[in-house]
Amino acid sequence: xxxxxxxxxxxxxxxxxxxxxxxxxxxxxxxxxxxxxxxxxxxxxxxxxxxxxxxxxxxxxxxxxxxxxxxxxxxxxxxxxxxxxxxxxxxxxxxxxxxxxxxxxxxxxxxxxxxxxxxxxxxxxxxxxxxxxxxxxxxxxxxxxxxxxxxxxxxxxxxxxxxxxxxxxxxxxxxxxxxxxxxxxxxxxxxxxxxxxxxxxxxxxxxxxxxxxxxxxxxxxxxxxxxxxxxxxxxxxxxxxxxxxxxxxxxxxxxxxxxxxxxxxxxxxxxxxxxxxxxxxxxxxxxxxxxxxxxxxxxxxxxxxxxxxxxxxxxxxxxxxx
Amino acid sequence: xxxxxxxxxxxxxxxxxxxxxxxxxxxxxxxxxxxxxxxxxxxxxxxxxxxxxxxxxxxxxxxxxxxxxxxxxxxxxxxxxxxxxxxxxxxxxxxxxxxxxxxxxxxxxxxxxxxxxxxxxxxxxxxxxxxxxxxxxxxxxxxxxxxxxxxxxxxxxxxxxxxxxxxxxxxxxxxxxxxxxxxxxxxxxxxxxxxxxxxxxxxxxxxxxxxxxxxxxxxxxxxxxxxxxxxxxxxxxxxxxxxxxxxxxxxxxxxxxxxxxxxxxxxxxxxxxxxxxxxxxxxxxxxxxxxxxxxxxxxxxxxxxxxxxxxxxxxxxxxxxxxxxxxxxxxxxxxxxxxxxxxxxxxxxxxxxxxxxxxxxxxxxxxxxxxxxxxxxxxxxxxxxxxxxxxxxxxxxxxxxxxxxxxxxxxxxxxxxxxxxxxxxxxxxxxxxxxxxxxxxxxxxxxxxxxxxxxxxxxxxxxxxxxxxxxxxxxxxxxxxxxxxxxxxxxxxxxxxxxxxxxxxxxxxxxxxxxxxxxxxxxxxxxxxxxxxxxxxxxxxxxxxxxxxxxxxxxxxxxxxxxxx
Numbered sequence: 001x002x003x004x005x006x007x008x009x010x011x012x013x014x015x016x017x018x019x020x021x022x023x024x025x026x027x028x029x030x031x032x033x034x035x036x037x038x039x040x041x042x043x044x045x046x047x048x049x050x051x052x053x054x055x056x057x058x059x060x061x062x063x064x065x066x067x068x069x070x071x072x073x074x075x076x077x078x079x080x081x082x083x084x085x086x087x088x089x090x091x092x093x094x095x096x097x098x099x100x101x102x103x104x105x106x107x108x109x110x111x112x113x114x115x116x117x118x119x120x121x122x123x124x125x126x127x128x129x130x131x132x133x134x135x136x137x138x139x140x141x142x143x144x145x146x147x148x149x150x151x152x153x154x155x156x157x158x159x160x161x162x163x164x165x166x167x168x169x170x171x172x173x174x175x176x177x178x179x180x181x182x183x184x185x186x187x188x189x190x191x192x193x194x195x196x197x198x199x200x201x202x203x204x205x206x207x208x209x210x211x212x213x214x215x216x217x218x219x220x221x222x223x224x225x226x227x228x229x230x231x232x233x234x235x236x237x238x239x240x241x242x243x244x245x246x247x248x249x250x251x252x253x254x255x256x257x258x259x260x261x262x263x264x265x266x267x268x269x270x271x272x273x274x275x276x277x278x279x280x281x282x283x284x285x286x287x288x289x290x291x292x293x294x295x296x297x298x299x300x301x302x303x304x305x306x307x308x309x310x311x312x313x314x315x316x317x318x319x320x321x322x
Numbered sequence: 323x324x325x326x327x328x329x330x331x332x333x334x335x336x337x338x339x340x341x342x343x344x345x346x347x348x349x350x351x352x353x354x355x356x357x358x359x360x361x362x363x364x365x366x367x368x369x370x371x372x373x374x375x376x377x378x379x380x381x382x383x384x385x386x387x388x389x390x391x392x393x394x395x396x397x398x399x400x401x402x403x404x405x406x407x408x409x410x411x412x413x414x415x416x417x418x419x420x421x422x423x424x425x426x427x428x429x430x431x432x433x434x435x436x437x438x439x440x441x442x443x444x445x446x447x448x449x450x451x452x453x454x455x456x457x458x459x460x461x462x463x464x465x466x467x468x469x470x471x472x473x474x475x476x477x478x479x480x481x482x483x484x485x486x487x488x489x490x491x492x493x494x495x496x497x498x499x500x501x502x503x504x505x506x507x508x509x510x511x512x513x514x515x516x517x518x519x520x521x522x523x524x525x526x527x528x529x530x531x532x533x534x535x536x537x538x539x540x541x542x543x544x545x546x547x548x549x550x551x552x553x554x555x556x557x558x559x560x561x562x563x564x565x566x567x568x569x570x571x572x573x574x575x576x577x578x579x580x581x582x583x584x585x586x587x588x589x590x591x592x593x594x595x596x597x598x599x600x601x602x603x604x605x606x607x608x609x610x611x612x613x614x615x616x617x618x619x620x621x622x623x624x625x626x627x628x629x630x631x632x633x634x635x636x637x638x639x640x641x642x643x644x645x646x647x648x649x650x651x652x653x654x655x656x657x658x659x660x661x662x663x664x665x666x667x668x669x670x671x672x673x674x675x676x677x678x679x680x681x682x683x684x685x686x687x688x689x690x691x692x693x694x695x696x697x698x699x700x701x702x703x704x705x706x707x708x709x710x711x712x713x714x715x716x717x718x719x720x721x722x723x724x725x726x727x728x729x730x731x732x733x734x735x736x737x738x739x740x741x742x743x744x745x746x747x748x749x750x751x752x753x754x755x756x757x758x759x760x761x762x763x764x765x766x767x768x769x770x771x772x773x774x775x776x777x778x779x780x781x782x783x784x785x786x787x788x789x790x791x792x793x794x795x796x797x798x799x800x801x802x803x804x805x806x807x808x809x810x811x812x813x814x815x816x817x818x819x820x821x822x823x824x825x826x827x828x829x830x831x832x833x834x835x836x837x838x839x840x841x842x843x844x845x846x847x848x849x850x851x852x853x854x855x856x857x858x859x860x861x862x863x864x865x866x867x868x869x870x871x872x873x874x875x876x877x878x879x880x881x882x883x884x885x886x887x
Contacts, residue, residue, distance in 0.1 A: 045392065081385045082393055082533050083550075091550060147581060154589050170582070171591045172552055176573040269579045270586075272551020285758050295354050303781050 004313055008306050009153060015302055016295075020070075023294040024063050033287040033321040041290075066291065076288035080281075085292045094295065096171065096273035099265065100151020100258050102189055103196040108251065108299065111201045115247075116240060119216060130205065137202030146195040147266040152193060171270045196262065200254065207250055211243040245315050252308030253301075260297035351767060360551050366738045370884035371544045377879075378457045379583050379592035379868070381576040383551065388532040389515045390466075392475040397778070399874030401516050403598075408516025409458055409540030411444060412508045416874040419655075420677040421784060421872065423508040428458065428517075429542075435507075437826055439486070440500040442507055448494060449563035450552040453539040456521050460496035462489035463511055465520035467498075469528060475760055480788075481510050494799055503824040505831060509781030516540075542567050542881035551576060558881070567881035568866075588612065594860040594868075596876055598649060599659065601730045603857060608661035615862045617662045622779035622872040623854035624673040625732075627739065631847060632809035633771050635712075635719050640702035642846035645694045646688035648746030654738050655852045658731055662857075663770075668850035671842055672786060673779045675872045679822060679835035680784055682685035683841040685850055695746045712747040720749045724764060727754040732774050735851070766796045773807075780873060785824040785836055790847065792816055810847045860887065 033053055034046045050053075053063055069076070075085040114134075118127045154166040169175065169188045178181050178184050215221065224234050263275030274293065281289035341732040386400025394400075407769040411433070412423040425432050428450050434443040470482045486501035500507075511517055519538050523531060542564060543886040544555040554574045558567040575592055577583045583605050586592045593709035597603045599617075606614060629636040631643070635644050653666035659665070672680035673791065704712040704719070712719040725732040725742065733754070750772070755764060764770050779785055788794060792811040818841070821834035857868045866883035870876045 033743070048474070064516060080393065095551075147585070150582075150589075154585070167591055168587070169591060171575055171577055171586050172378075174552075176375065176553060176575060177547075235718060243608050268577050268582050270575070270579070272576070274549070276578075281408070283756065283758075289506070 001313060005310055008309050012302050012306050016299055019298040020067065020295045021063055023298065024066060025034050025059055025292045027294065028059060031285040031287050031290065033285075061120070064153060070079055070295070075292045078281075078286055078289050080284050080286045081291075085288050087288065089274075089292050089296060092272060092274045092277040093259075095173065096259060096262055096266070096275070097273050098189075098254065099192055099196060099262060099271060099273065102193045103200070103258070104251070104255055106193055107197040107200040107204060108159075110197070111204035112244075112247070114201070114205040114242075115243075116212055116235065118205070118209040119212030119243075120235060122213065122228065130209075134202040134206050135176045137198045138206075140198060142195055142199060143264045143268060145198055145267065146191070149191050149194055152269075153194075164200050170268075173271060192265050192271060195256075197270070204247065204251065204254075208243065208247050211241060211246050215243045229301055241315065248286065248311045249308045252304045252311065256301035256304030259300040260293070327372075334337075337822055347740045364384075370568055370882070371886065372884060373570050374882065374885035375571045375573065376569050376594070376885065377573045377575060377592050379577045379586055379595040380554070381578060381580075381583065381597060382594070383576045383578075385549075386529075386533040387535060387545075387552060388529045390470050390473065391475050391533065392519075393528055393533065395477050395514070397875070401877050403535075403556070404514065405874045405878050406538075406542070406543040406556060406880065407539040407541040407545060408518075409450065410512030410516050411510070412512050413878075414691055414871060416489070416871075421782060421847050422678070426512070435826065436504075439490045440503045440826060442498045442500075444493045444496040446496065447563070450540070451454055451524060451561055451563055453523075453537075453544055453559045453561050454522075455561055455692055455763070456519070457493065458540055459493040459515070459520075460488070460490035461493065461520045462517050463496035463498065464490045466511060466515065466518045469517070469523075473528070474563075475529075477514075481506055485510075490863070498500070499612050503826060505822070505824055505826060506781060506783035509783055509793075514780050514883070534689070540851055541573070549877075551782065551874060560886065562881075564882055567882075568884045572877075572880060573702070584611075587861075590793050590861070594858070594876075596856075599731065599857055601658070601734060604659060604661040604721055606625050606858075607857070611859060613859060614868060615857070615859045616868075616872065617855045617857045619659075619664050619853035619855045620665075620674050620872065621853060621856045622675050623672045623776055623856070624668055624671070624779075625735075625774065625776040625852045626668075626671065627849040627851055628773040628808055629846075630768055630771055630773075630807075630809055630849050631811070632768060635721070636716065636771060638702055640698045641704075643688075644698035644702075644746075645743070645748060646846050647691040647698070648684075649688075649739055649742050650690035651849065651851055653686050653742075654735055657738055658734065658852055659855060662855065664853070664855055668853045670839060671789075671848060672839070672848050673777065674744070674786055674853045676782060678782065678796055678828075679831050680735055680786075681771065681836045683837040684839040687843070688846070688849060690742070692746055699865060706747055709749075711749045718749060719747065720751065721771050723752050723772045723774065724751045724760060724770050725754050725758055726757045728805050735774060766802055768796070768807070768809060777812075782873070784822055786835070786842065787819040789844065790815060790838075791819045808848055810842075810845075812841060813847055814848075815841050815845075 033055065034049045051242070054065055061149060061303065066120070066282060077083065078085055111272070114130050118130050121127050144155060152168050153168050155171060157266060158166045167187065168190050170191050173185060175184050221234060224238055240277045260274055262273055263279055266273040266275040274297070277289065278293050280286070281293065326366045331638045345879070348807050352773045358731040364729035371797065380398055380402060381714040382396060384394065384396035384403070386393035387399055387403050388394055391406055410426055411429060414421055414849065415424045415428045428446040430447050434487055439842040442874055446461065452458060464634050467482055468486050470476055470479055473872045481504045484500050485498055487499045488500070511555065513658055516551070517540065518528070519540070519781060521761050522538055537545065537547050539559045542559055542562045544559045544783065548554045552823060553576065556572045557570070570765065575584050577592065578598060580600060583597060585596050587595045588611065588672045627649070629642055630668055631637060631642070652665060655667045667685045668674060670680050670682040670684050672682070674682070679692040699712050707713045707718060712887055723736055734751050740752065744749050765773060773833040777789070788805055790808070792806065794806035795811065796802040796804045796807070797808050815838060818838040822831055824837060825834065856870050862866055865886045866881055867879050867881070871878045
């Protein structure tokens with residue numbers, strides 16, 4: 001197992017390097033790091049910036065210099081705010097991690113539950129209901145759902161129950177001047193997590209249902225039932241464990257992509273995460289931030305793919321290749 | 323009890339707990355109970371309760387708050403943290419004759435102005451102190467001037483580079499001597515920059531100490547905390563020598579999405595918003611909102627149709643004049659802002675508040691008149707081709723119309739103008755760009771024919787010298803920093819604009835300004851369009867003198883506000 005994991009990690013390193021080089025060249029060729037200085041009344045400002053960033057050097061020299069600083073934790077300075085990009089990224093990443101953690105926890109719990117139930121009670125009324133809702137969830141644009149959710153769970157709920165204040169909040173992750181993980185935090189978390197989860201639950205539940213149906217029709221399941229193994233044990237210990245294997249792969253890839261893909265949720269709910277950081281940097285041509293963002297997201301995608309491979313090996317011993 | 327019943331009970335309990343949480347007090351998130359009240363500063367007799375925490379929705383987060391640096395320049399940053407913490411020489415206030423400068427609480431009355439050379443003597447209030455108790459002195463004036471004129475990456479040195487020296491021998495008297503007359507001197511040592519504390523910043527890296535927030539103040543408020551991406555919290559400056567704020571704190575929460583902003587306001591998560599005049603904002607207001615609102619076209623904003631006077635077909639005065647008669651500018655404004663009863667186009671190339679040295683009706687003659695279009699174009703040698711488009715020398719009047727991409731209001735403007743112009747014989751194609759490219763490359767390089775964007779006045783001085791002096795056409799001489807992007811070069815105009823910029827005689831300036839406006843209109847250099855209104859929305863819970871200021875923003879007298887008793 002250890003050899004398998006080490007082998008996967010070693011293969012990932014050149015993938016990360018190649019991805020970072022491609023992204024670096026892409027960003028440098030697309031955006032001009034000195035663009036923001038064009039209207040500054042200091043004629044030497046652009047020259048200083050060119051010298052500081054080494055923009056006159058060939059791109060591979062620029063990449064080497066940037067990579068050397070990057071691995072030592074110096075991710076440069078934001079052209080827009082002059083802030084350390086490392087600090088900016090850490091702050092944004094933590095906010096996004098919170099949304100992803102709770103979103104995945106809720107999504108996985110609900111999706112697996114629905115998938116198992118739908119497979120076990122195939123063609124029942126609830127199965128048809130879950131199928132319809134899943135397709136609706138997949139088709140629903142997140143921004144639309146988010147705004148509707150605010151309208152229903154903030155305004156309408158307050159009216160219907162005659163409440164003094166809304167039961168849920170939707171600006172940020174805390175009330176003004178608040179911090180910590182308390183009921184206030186929870187009340188801020190519900191709506192963005194709901195928005196983030198709706199499409200994921202729709203998609204994962206479909207996947208889980210299909211995987212469960214495939215497994216439940218296998219011979220070993222029939223044998224287990226014939227041997228008198230309790231139904232619950234057959235479903236969860238024998239069926240679900242095998243049905244989770246393909247879902248784990250899908251989950252790992254989706255989670256990796258989420259680190260850069262929460263733009264809409266973060267914008268609607270004013271959460272300063274990776275998605276918002278990316279959009280602002282893109283619109284302002286903030287090169288250092290874009291480079292750091294792309295590499296961080298690429299690392300997460302590759303890491304979670306690696307995690308999927310490892311989990312695959314854990315869940316299915318047949319896959320652990322010596 | 324069966325399993326399914328347990329699940330239903332659990333779901334019910336979860337729902338009830340959420341409701342109970344909503345009904346109960348949220349410690350620390352609500353307003354404090356107060357019993358003390360004072361009369362509103364505006365003398366309205368309205369009681370203004372002391373205490374409480376106000377939450378305001380901020381549409382933008384500033385990049386940095388070192389005001390003189392190139393990373394500053396965000397209007398929201400200035401409104402939130404500049405006006406409220408930085409001392410300034412003059413305030414812009416509303417008078418019976420319009421907006422004018424008035425010495426601020428920093429000064430002991432109007433500064434003394436003398437000529438030959440221009441010298442301004444500021445008498446600083448004996449009571450004026452920084453938040454640490456140290457006096458605000460003439461050395462602070464001197465330090466500010468030195469930083470602006472000698473620092474790196476300074477946002478704008480206009481006016482300060484005309485200063486030869488600042489005498490700080492008397493700590494409470496700043497004597498500013500100019501090497502070259504500068505008529506807009508009242509906008510210096512204030513405006514978007516303020517005055518910097520020399521005793522704190524001298525010898526230090528000013529930008530490093532200020533860019534991400536600072537812990538000093540010469541205004542009624544202090545920055546307590548700036549949680550990047552989340553909020554800025556201001557608390558009263560207890561050492562302020564003027565009226566100390568009544569509120570315990572003001573939190574500006576960054577809500578950048580317009581729809582989310584409105585929802586946050588309606589839900590009470592924020593109690594005031596100051597949204598941009600976009601179409602969805604106008605629509606939401608038109609449909610009715612709880613609370614109070616104010617919207618006015620009397621602002622420092624002007625959105626205009628800017629023509630490149632050096633580029634075909636607008637290199638001809640007749641064509642520019644004809645274009646002006648092919649657009650019904652009132653109809654455009656009505657389509658954009660009719661929902662808030664603003665229906666008349668601006669008639670001056672100066673923003674509405676700049677009445678003192680401008681002719682606010684200079685462009686009034688440019689109304690929709692297709693017969694006049696025909697007369698002007700045929701007189702200039704144009705004929706219509708088979709498509710009904712004007713043509714001269716084998717070249718058709720094809721015009722590329724550019725504005726910032728993703729701005730719904732501007733895109734609607736383009737569509738209306740395109741349709742009207744087509745009817746008059748001008749073929750317009752729309753090709754929008756990202757703002758950085760548009761303002762950073764296209765306009766300075768002159769790679770455009772017709773542009774749509776706004777000018778914003780941050781002082782009460784006319785913008786026409788900056789915009790139309792021929793020496794401000796971007797060139798090597800001015801390091802391509804000039805903003806005469808329309809390439810206006812009218813010989814009889816320059817002397818008038820020079821007078822407007824440099825004369826210390828207000829009567830002479832007014833005469834020159836009005837004459838300059840007449841020449842600009844006659845030559846149809848560009849066309850004023852809509853006076854982008856300022857829109858302020860606030861809840862009934864806010865009491866006190868809530869009013870927008872077109873230069874200083876809506877939070878200028880926030881220290882007089884309270885939460886309704």
